[in-house]
Amino acid sequence: MSIDVADIHYAYGSAPALRGIDLSIQSGELLALLGPSGCGKTTLLRIVAGLEFPDRGRVAFNGRDVTDVSARKRHVGFVFQHYALFNHLSVFENVAFGLRVRRWRLRPKRDELQRKVRDLLDLVQLGDYAHRLPAQLSGGQRQRVALARALAVEPEILLLDEPFGALDARVRGDLRRWLRGLHDRIHVTSVFVTHDQEEAFELADRIAVMNRGRIEQLADPQTLYTQPASPFVCRFLGEVNELPAALHARWSGHADADVTAFVRPHDLDFSAAQGTGVRIESVRDLGPTVRIEARHPALAAPLVAIHERGRFDGSGLVAGQSVAIQARRWVLFRGEEPVRHT
Numbered sequence: 210m211s212i213d214v215a216d217i218h219y220a221y222g223s224a225p226a227l228r229g230i231d232l233s234i235q236s237g238e239l240l241a242l243l244g245p246s247g248c249g250k251t252t253l254l255r256i257v258a259g260l261e262f263p264d265r266g267r268v269a270f271n272g273r274d275v276t277d278v279s280a281r282k283r284h285v286g287f288v289f290q291h292y293a294l295f296n297h298l299s300v301f302e303n304v305a306f307g308l309r310v311r312r313w314r315l316r317p318k319r320d321e322l323q324r325k326v327r328d329l330l331d332l333v334q335l336g337d338y339a340h341r342l343p344a345q346l347s348g349g350q351r352q353r354v355a356l357a358r359a360l361a362v363e364p365e366i367l368l369l370d371e372p373f374g375a376l377d378a379r380v381r382g383d384l385r386r387w388l389r390g391l392h393d394r395i396h397v398t399s400v401f402v403t404h405d406q407e408e409a410f411e412l413a414d415r416i417a418v419m420n421r422g423r424i425e426q427l428a429d430p431q432t433l434y435t436q437p438a439s440p441f442v443c444r445f446l447g448e449v450n451e452l453p454a455a456l457h458a459r460w461s462g463h464a465d466a467d468v469t470a471f472v473r474p475h476d477l478d479f480s481a482a483q484g485t486g487v488r489i490e491s492v493r494d495l496g497p498t499v500r501i502e503a504r505h506p507a508l509a510a511p512l513v514a515i516h517e518r519g520r521f522d523g524s525g526l527v528a529g530q531s532v533a534i535q536a537r538r539w540v541l542f543r544g545e546e547p548v549r550h551t
């Protein structure tokens with residue numbers, strides 16, 4: 210089922226949270242809403258769900274206007290960061306709950322309900338845990354129960370709000386790969402909220418980067434990374450060096466004084482060279498890579514390069530060494546506007 214959101218505005222009292230959101234999500238797509246805390250991700254998700262109603266704008270599912278339709282009638286499944294499973298009910302009963310409370314016409318018969326819940330538990334790989342209580346599960350297992358419960362009513366849209374936010378990094382990584390695999394099998398149109406760019410990149414078909422109630426850019430991960438639409442998007446996607454015109458003119462061919470080159474640490478190279486005025490301040494061993502910070506007399510912030518270990522070993526780069534800098538890739542901005550490569 211496709212989702213179309215048009216010109217959505219929403220304010221909490223007099224404080225605007227969404228300021229003109231347009232977004233089209235294709236049927237079967239997995240879309241991430243990515244952005245810093247407070248940018249409006251959750252509010253937008255709740256409007257799609259029907260838990261909030263916009264001050265202005267429309268929401269449509271498969272072309273049908275649902276702006277004024279209640280959450281109950283929108284047939285969407287939800288998973289939240291702290292999903293309130295019923296602690297006194299078994300895993301099986303938690304998943305069955307959504308089916309038991311359906312209107313009697315839609316409520317499955319006993320055998321069918323058993324089969325359905327079993328199938329769902331197998332789908333989330335918890336078939337052997339049906340009789341356990343939530344307290345006897347790990348955090349990751351609990352989130353999978355929450356997902357099975359959301360899927361039980363066969364939603365055509367699945368909405369996930371930081372579903373793995375409360376879990377440790379390792380489990381998060383495992384669960385998001387698992388969720389991606391699940392989505393590839395069941396293809397339910399899904400929207401998930403995250404402030405973690407790595408999570409968005411690994412999971413999503415497309416990512417909407419939000420900032421202060423607006424979408425700054427909507428694109429697939431690769432386009433977002435290689436052609437960020439604004440300095441904000443570029444900074445939000447990870448650490449980046451910002452080099453003024455005079456410094457990068459040599460590589461970029463842009464002598465334009467207003468242009469700034471944004472260079473990722475792994476696209477910046479340092480090499481030992483005398484008399485450049487750029488000095489290494491610190492070298493930090495990160496295992497497979499080495500993080501090197503250098504001080505340029507014209508820049509307030511240190512320049513950061515990340516070198517692969519193979520390239521670093523034997524390079525003679527140590528604290529105090531004077532270095533030449535070279536960028537392999539960059540994106541240019543003139544103020545807030547991207548400058549396209551010619």
Ligand SMILES: Nc1ncnc2c1ncn2[C@@H]1O[C@H](COP(=O)(O)OP(=O)(O)OP(=O)(O)O)[C@@H](O)[C@H]1O
Binds near residue numbers: 247250
């Ligand atoms: N119930 C509320 N009452 C008043 N203001 C609210 C309420 N909920 C959210 N806001 C404000 O609306 C803005 C958007 O909030 P929202 O929760 O949508 O952001 P978010 O991007 O999901 O943030 P986070 O990543 O921290 O959850 C924020 O400035 C927030 O302070």
